[in-house]
Structures are given as C-alpha cells and as structure tokens.
Amino acid sequence: MPGTLHAQLLDLVCGAFLLAAVVVLWLRQLASIVRAFALQGVALAGIAALLDGHDSRWELLAVAVGIGLLRAGLLPLLMRRALTAVATGPAPLAGDAGGGASGSEAGSTAGSGGRAGGTGHHYAEDVSEARETQPLVNVAASLLSAALLTLLAYAVARPLVALHPTPATRALPVGLAVVLIGFFVLVTRRRALAQVVGFLLLDNGITATAFLAASGVPLIVELGVSFDVLLAVLVLGILTTRMRAAFGGTGIDDLRELCDR
Amino acid sequence: MTGHTTAGAAAMCAQVVAVVAGAPLLTGLMRQVRARMEGRAGAGVRQPWRDLRKLLRKEPITPTGTGPAFRVAPALLVATTAVVAALMPLASTATPATGRSDLILVVALLALGTVALALAGLDTGTAFGGMGASREMTVAALVEPTILLAVFALSLPAGSTDLAAIVSAGLRDADRLASPSGLLATAALALAVLAETGRLPVDNPTTHLELTMVHEAMVLEYAGPDLALVELGAQMRLAVLLGLLATLAAPWGIATTAAPLAVALAIALLAVKVAVLGAALAAAEVCWAKLRLFRVPELLAGSLLLALLAVTSSYFLTGA
Numbered sequence: 105m106p107g108t109l110h111a112q113l114l115d116l117v118c119g120a121f122l123l124a125a126v127v128v129l130w131l132r133q134l135a136s137i138v139r140a141f142a143l144q145g146v147a148l149a150g151i152a153a154l155l156d157g158h159d160s161r162w163e164l165l166a167v168a169v170g171i172g173l174l175r176a177g178l179l180p181l182l183m184r185r186a187l188t189a190v191a192t193g194p195a196p197l198a199g200d201a202g203g204g205a206s207g208s209e210a211g212s213t214a215g216s217g218g219r220a221g222g223t224g225h226h227y228a229e230d231v232s233e234a235r236e237t238q239p240l241v242n243v244a245a246s247l248l249s250a251a252l253l254t255l256l257a258y259a260v261a262r263p264l265v266a267l268h269p270t271p272a273t274r275a276l277p278v279g280l281a282v283v284l285i286g287f288f289v290l291v292t293r294r295r296a297l298a299q300v301v302g303f304l305l306l307d308n309g310i311t312a313t314a315f316l317a318a319s320g321v322p323l324i325v326e327l328g329v330s331f332d333v334l335l336a337v338l339v340l341g342i343l344t345t346r347m348r349a350a351f352g353g354t355g356i357d358d359l360r361e362l363c364d365r
Numbered sequence: 366m367t368g369h370t371t372a373g374a375a376a377m378c379a380q381v382v383a384v385v386a387g388a389p390l391l392t393g394l395m396r397q398v399r400a401r402m403e404g405r406a407g408a409g410v411r412q413p414w415r416d417l418r419k420l421l422r423k424e425p426i427t428p429t430g431t432g433p434a435f436r437v438a439p440a441l442l443v444a445t446t447a448v449v450a451a452l453m454p455l456a457s458t459a460t461p462a463t464g465r466s467d468l469i470l471v472v473a474l475l476a477l478g479t480v481a482l483a484l485a486g487l488d489t490g491t492a493f494g495g496m497g498a499s500r501e502m503t504v505a506a507l508v509e510p511t512i513l514l515a516v517f518a519l520s521l522p523a524g525s526t527d528l529a530a531i532v533s534a535g536l537r538d539a540d541r542l543a544s545p546s547g548l549l550a551t552a553a554l555a556l557a558v559l560a561e562t563g564r565l566p567v568d569n570p571t572t573h574l575e576l577t578m579v580h581e582a583m584v585l586e587y588a589g590p591d592l593a594l595v596e597l598g599a600q601m602r603l604a605v606l607l608g609l610l611a612t613l614a615a616p617w618g619i620a621t622t623a624a625p626l627a628v629a630l631a632i633a634l635l636a637v638k639v640a641v642l643g644a645a646l647a648a649a650e651v652c653w654a655k656l657r658l659f660r661v662p663e664l665l666a667g668s669l670l671l672a673l674l675a676v677t678s679s680y681f682l683t684g685a
Contacts, residue, residue: 108540112540112543112544115544115545115678116543116544116545116548118545119545119546119548119549119674119678120545122674122678123549123674126667126670126671126674130663130667242663243663243666244662244663244666245666247663247666247667247669247670248666248669248670250670251669251670251673251674254673254674254677255673255677258677258680258681261681265681274681275681276681277677277681278678278681
C-alpha cells in the first residue's frame with residue numbers, strides 16, 4: 105500500500121533526523137560534528153518533501169529543496185570554512201593569556217603527543233581548536249541526558265499528538281527532542297563552533313516541529329527564517345575569527361567579562 | 366505428533382553441532398580475512414581447530430591454590446553457550462525449545478558464562494586475573510542494560526520476548542525490520558555484541574600486552590584442555606551472538622517447520638550470514654583502534670541511548 109510505505113519513509117527520515125542530533129552529541133571532532141549536521145539537513149529536507157501536502161504540494165517541494173541547499177550545503181560549507189580559518193589561522197599574539205590557557209588545557213588532554221617538545225605547543229593548540237576537548241558535561245553523561253530529553257519530549261508531545269494522530273503528528277516528539285538536544289549542546293559545549301551547531305540544531309528542531317505539526321509555515325516566513333539563520337551563521341563565523349585573533353582560541357570560557365581591549 | 370517432536374529435536378541438535386563445529390572455523394575465517402588485509406599469508410581457516418586439538422592432548426594443569434571456581438568455569442562457559450545455541454531459533458522456529466527460548470533467559474545464560482569466567486580470573490589470585498575480571502565486570506554491567514533495552518524494543522512489535530515469536534513476526538512482516546525502531550535496536554545490539562564478545566573497539570582479542578587485556582587477562586592461568594575449553598567457549602559465544610544478530614536482523618531463510626531439508630538449507634544460510642558478518646567485522650577491525658578503557662563507557666552509553674531511542678521511537682514512530 106503506498107500510504108503505509110509513505111508513512112514508513114517518513115518514519116525513517118524522522119529517525120535519521122533524531123539520530124543525527126544524537127551523533128552531534130556523541131562526536132568530539134568539530135569536522136565530524138559539522139558532517140553530522142549536514143546529514144541532519146538532508147533528513148530535514150526529506151521530512152519536508154515527504155509530508156502529505158494537502159493543497160500546496162509544489163510549494164512544499166520547493167521549500168524542501170531550499171532547506172536541503174541551505175542546511176546541507178551552504179551552512180556546513182560556511183562552518184567548515186570557519187573551522188579551517190580557526191584551525192590554521194594566524195598565530196595569536198605572543199604572551200596572550202587566553203592562548204596559554206587553551207594550550208595547556210589541550211596539552212593535558214592530548215597526552216604525551218602534545219607535550220613532545222618545543223613545537224608541541226603549536227600542535228596541541230591546533231588539536232584543541234579542531235576538537236571539543238572538554239565539554240562541561242562529559243560525553244557519556246550528555247548521551248544519557250539526551251535519552252532523558254527524548255523521553256521528556258515524548259511525554260510533553262502526547263497531548264498534542266492525541267489531538268489529531270496522523271503519521272506526521274505522531275512523529276512530533278522527534279522535533280521537540282531535537283530542540284531540547286540543541287539547547288543542551290548550546291549550554292554544555294565550549295567551542296564557539298560547537299555552539300553554532302547547537303544553535304542550528306535548535307533551529308532545525310523548530311523547523312521540523314513546524315513541518316510535522318502544521319505541514320510547514322508560509323513560504324515567506326520560511327524564507328525569512330532561513331535568511332536569518334544564514335546571517336547568524338555568517339556573523340558567528342566572523343565572530344569566531346575575531347575571537348581567535350583576540351584570545352588565541354575559541355573556548356568561550358575566555359569570554360567571562362566585557363572589556364575594552 | 367511424536368514424529369514432529371523428533372524432527373524438532375533433530376533440528377535443535379543440528380543447531381548445536383553447527384555452532385560447536387562452526388565457531389572455530391568462524392574465528393579462523395576472521396583471522397584469515399584480517400591477515401590477508403594486513404598483507405600476511407595467514408594460518409588458514411582450520412588453524413583454530415588444530416590449536417584446540419593440540420591443547421586437548423596436553424596434560425591438565427591447575428595452579429596451586431585455585432579452587433572450584435577456576436576448575437568449573439571453562440565447562441560452564443561452554444555449557445551455557447551450548448544451551449543458548451540450542452534455545453535460539455537459528456535454523457528452525459519449530460524446535461521443542463519454542464515457547465521456552467525467552468530472550469531474557471538467553472541474555473542471562475550468556476551473563477552466567479561471563480560471571481563464571483570473571484570468578485575464575487579472581488580465583489587465581491594473580492594481579493592480572495583480578496584486573497581482567499574487574500574490567501570485564503565493568504563492561505558487562507554497562508552492556509547488560511543495553512541488551513535488555515534492545516531486546517525490549519525488538520519484542521514490542523512481536524508482543525513477546527520469546528525468540529521464536531520475534532523471528533516468526535519478523536518473517537511475516539519484514540517491514541518491521543526496516544522501521545527506525547528495528548534499525549536502532551539492531552545497531553544497539555551490534556555494539557553490545559562487540560562489547561560482549563570482547564572484539565576490537567572494546568577489547569583486543571589478539572593482544573599480547575597484559576596491561577591492555579580484558580578477556581585474555583582473566584584466562585592467563587589456563588593451560589591444556591581447560592584453555593581449549595575456554596577458547597572454544599569464547600569462539601562459540603562469538604558465533605552465537607553473531608548468529609543472534611543475523612537471526613534478528615535478517616531472519617530470511619529460517620525454517621518455520623522442522624523438515625530436514627528446510628533445516629539443512631536454513632543452517633547453510635545461517636553459516637553464510639554469520640560468515641559475512643564475521644568477515645565484515647574482521648575487515649572493520651583492521652581499520653579500528655582499540656578505545657581507551659575510560660572511553661568504553663562513552664561507547665556503551667551511546668549504545669544504551671540507541672536502544673532507548675529504539676524503544677521510544679517504537680511508540681511515536683509506529684508508521685501507519
């Protein structure tokens with residue numbers, strides 16, 4: 105039956121969407137995190153394409169293509185560019201307190217390799233920029249938290265699902281869970297780029313919730329949100345480079361206080 | 366009726382014989398695949414059987430000061446694994462064990478073997494034995510909830526934790542296996558199987574460095590026929606767990622009757638499935654490095670999360 109096949113495909117895409125959020129939480133390499141985020145963008149486009157468009161089928165398909173291009177193509181590209189700019193950028197100012205702190209932090213986690221000799225400092229710093237070395241909550245605990253957040257999303261969404269149970273609305277907890285996981289990434293990760301990914305996860309979750317609950321928002325709102333997100337990522341990319349130039353690292357722990365430098 | 370029972374019993378015996386005879390061959394195949402991929406000639410697929418024969422001919426020796434736990438463990442390991450092989454519907458769902466092959470019982474029997482070996486490691490009183498036992502118990506304590514949750518997710522669509530019922534439901538309704546819940550549960554189970562059998566990201570089965578050992582450290586003191594039994598037990602565990610994974614993820618070809626021809630075909634298919642799984646695992650192991658012991662809980666927390674997502678998604682992603 106085509107109806108059930110359709111529902112199954114939607115389920116698979118929703119499962120992939122949730123799984124990508126979990127994988128972002130699991131990984132440490134920022135490059136792999138960006139890749140997982142791109143996969144999630146593909147899954148989000150799949151959700152939009154697979155929805156039962158009751159009246160605006162072509163509009164939804166166009167939105168799906170746009171979302172796919174933006175969230176699986178452009179945003180990961182921008183983040184990757186920011187990542188390479190940060191990882192291989194110009195050396196920070198000598199005697200910078202922030203650079204020293206992040207270097208020693210990486211040295212303690214990168215083991216003997218980072219502390220090999222005089223050139224070890226530079227190597228260790230590169231490693232610390234490309235990885236989320238020490239999240240505020242360790243990876244095992246954040247995975248368990250993600251499990252709890254998913255259960256919470258399921259519990260919260262139950263009355264909503266009961267209003268009108270179709271395959272799409274029944275998958276509503278997926279969107280809510282990704283929103284919560286995005287919040288969690290935003291709160292617990294220290295690298296600026298990981299935080300950008302957290303913010304984008306949050307946005308992906310909101311978009312998915314809108315799709316699953318109401319077959320998407322009007323096209324003009326969707327366009328506005330997409331441009332907003334794009335702009336935010338561009339600004340954050342510039343900000344990351346500036347942070348790197350000012351502090352020698354993108355660990356947000358260095359941003360304790362506002363000051364005129 | 367008695368004819369059916371005899372045929373079922375014969376199918377069950379065939380399963381056990383296939384597992385006992387095939388397990389060393391599976392290990393040999395995996396070593397051979399690995400050797401070829403690393404550019405070595407390899408010792409041949411039958412080398413584990415030759416090793417077992419050599420060990421069985423030697424004189425049994427037990428270290429002084431060891432108690433019954435040390436002596437009983439190898440036999441218990443092999444016996445529990447053989448019982449599991451008899452219980453599982455590897456070849457046919459119409460064996461006399463149908464209705465008694467509870468998945469929770471299977472997990473408990475496998476855990477019994479693990480605990481017996483850990484006690485044996487402690488019984489030797491050596492530093493490495495105790496260290497290996499402590500590590501093995503740490504891993505086992507983290508794997509057990511994952512396996513139980515994955516089992517729960519797999520048993521939800523079938524409405525029963527009976528393995529034969531789960532496999533029959535999978536045979537009837539293949540779409541279930543491709544649902545997010547089924548895929549996540551299979552992935553979680555695969556990670557748990559890797560940890561439970563002491564394969565690469567968790568434990569290195571070919572290590573010669575005592576400090577990195579988990580399983581090997583527990584069995585350092587064994588020699589002769591006891592060592593042969595321990596090795597056979599470990600190989601059978603690997604074969605049984607890969608068989609379980611293949612049976613749950615790809616149940617096609619498993620006989621629903623106890624007719625000899627269907628059972629023979631099912632066993633041949635099972636051998637192919639397990640061999641493919643084993644070869645894929647061996648090929649993957651060439652590319653993987655062992656995880657640091659402190660990273661293992663991370664991996665297992667991940668697989669626990671996959672299992673939990675499998676359970677929850679079977680509630681909210683029920684398809685039609």
